[in-house]
Amino acid sequence: xxxxxxxxxxxxxxxxxxxxxxxxxxxxxxxxxxxxxxxxxxxxxxxxxxxxxxxxxxxxxxxxxxxxxxxxxxxxxxxxxxxxxxxxxxxxxxxxxxxxxxxxxxxxxxxxxxxxxxxxxxxxxxxxxxxxxxxxxxxxxxxxxxxxxxxxxxxxxxxxxxxxxxxxxxxxxxxxxxxxxxxxxxxxxxxxxxxxxxxxxxxxxxxxxxxxxxxxxxxxxxxxxxxxxxxxxxxxxxxxxxxxxxxxxxxxxxxxxxxxxxx
Numbered sequence: 001x002x003x004x005x006x007x008x009x010x011x012x013x014x015x016x017x018x019x020x021x022x023x024x025x026x027x028x029x030x031x032x033x034x035x036x037x038x039x040x041x042x043x044x045x046x047x048x049x050x051x052x053x054x055x056x057x058x059x060x061x062x063x064x065x066x067x068x069x070x071x072x073x074x075x076x077x078x079x080x081x082x083x084x085x086x087x088x089x090x091x092x093x094x095x096x097x098x099x100x101x102x103x104x105x106x107x108x109x110x111x112x113x114x115x116x117x118x119x120x121x122x123x124x125x126x127x128x129x130x131x132x133x134x135x136x137x138x139x140x141x142x143x144x145x146x147x148x149x150x151x152x153x154x155x156x157x158x159x160x161x162x163x164x165x166x167x168x169x170x171x172x173x174x175x176x177x178x179x180x181x182x183x184x185x186x187x188x189x190x191x192x193x194x195x196x197x198x199x200x201x202x203x204x205x206x207x208x209x210x211x212x213x214x215x216x217x218x219x220x221x222x223x224x225x226x227x228x229x230x231x232x233x234x235x236x237x238x239x240x241x242x243x244x245x246x247x248x249x250x251x252x253x254x255x256x257x258x259x260x261x262x263x
Contacts, residue, residue, distance in 0.1 A: 002073040003047045004097045010065045010084070014108040024105075026062040026084035027132050029118050030069070033077040033094055036118040036148045036251040042070040055128050056120045071097070081116040081253075087135045087260055089115040110259065112141060117254040121154065121244045127169055129162045129241050136235030142257040143172045143210060145184040151250035152179040158254050159207060162239035168209060169243050171231075176204030178250045188226055193218030199225050232261060 010024040030041050038058035041051040047070065051058050060069060062082065071078070080103075081091040088105035090113075095101055117130055143158065155177055157170035176184050186206045188199040198216030201224065205213055209231040216224020244250065 003042060003045055003070040004073045004075070005045060005068065005070050006078070006095075006097050006101075008062075008067040008080070008082075008092075008101045008103055010062060010082075011102045011104050012088075013104060013106045024062055024065040024084055024086075026082060026086075026088075027059055028062055028067050028080050028082040028103075030058040030060070031079045031081070031118055033079050035079075036120060036253055038118075039071055039075050039078065045070055047072070054131055055122050057118045057130075059131050081118070083115055083132050083134075085133070085135060087113075087138050087258075089113050091116055112257050112259045115256045115258070116146075117240060117256065118252070119156065119242050119254060120251045121151065121247050121249065123247045125244055125247060127161055127241050127243045129239050132240045133238040134160075134233045134235075134240060135238070136233055137261045137263050138233045138258045139261045140172070140210065140231040140233065140256060140258045142255075143206065144186070144255040144257075145173065145176050145204075145252060146255060147178050147181050147184055147250065147252040149249050149251040150178055150181045151246075151248045153246055154178050154248055154250050155204065155245040156250065157207070157243045159209070159241060159243075160237045160239055161241050165237055165239060167237045167239065167241075168207065169241065171207040171209035172256070173254070174205050174207045175245075177202075178252070188213075188216075188224070191216070191218075196220050196223055198223045 041058040043049040079093045083089045155175045158173040159169045159171035161167035191200040201215045212227045
């Protein structure tokens with residue numbers, strides 16, 4: 001069996017001619033092209049050491065601005081998403097092994113960015129630490145879900161927690177239903193009632209870090225609704241995690257839109 005080397009380098013455009021952003025650290029998710037799964041990833045050219053995966057999703061570190069790994073030579077292309085330790089993020093789709101690849105970031109950018117985080121279920125309902133840590137002073141504006149492989153019997157929560165830090169396991173998204181492939185929204189469902197139209201909180205909603213929610217019902221006094229709000233990260237509660245309600249087939253991506261805040 002033969003193995004091919006893949007290499008990525010981070011280019012911080014804010015550094016001008018210093019193209020490779022040599023001090024950049026962070027994480028990169030390695031996915032099969034067009035899917036929220038990963039090929040087998042090796043840490044050497046002999047294929048003798050397999051990269052440890054998080055619920056079948058391969059994630060490895062960016063060190064001094066570079067990422068290096070090996071795949072079986074039969075792998076023709078991959079998709080990657082990445083997050084730096086200082087909060088820059090991005091993705092690259094349909095990448096081939098022919099050349100070194102540049103991941104462009106701008107450490108001084110003020111516009112919103114969207115982080116895509118793959119998730120996959122295995123035989124456990126425990127909290128899954130994605131290993132991605134969000135730094136302090138990121139204003140989280142929105143969260144969403146893209147389901148690639150549905151699971152009609154499962155839901156998923158997204159939030160912050162790991163073995164050593166406190167947090168809110170469903171603080172970003174709460175009870176997101178996975179029974180249809182595609183985008184899943186977290187706004188509740190506007191429902192026509194016999195007494196009044198109301199907002200039914202079904203299919204998943206924003207967590208308490210991103211909203212205030214009152215459940216509606218078919219009564220004049222309880223129309224219900226969601227008031228959106230942002231969340232500012234503090235660098236302490238930082239470990240991005242997800243929790244499945246059951247264990248089966250679901251796979252997809254969390255989208256997290258944020259911008260850097262002053263301070």
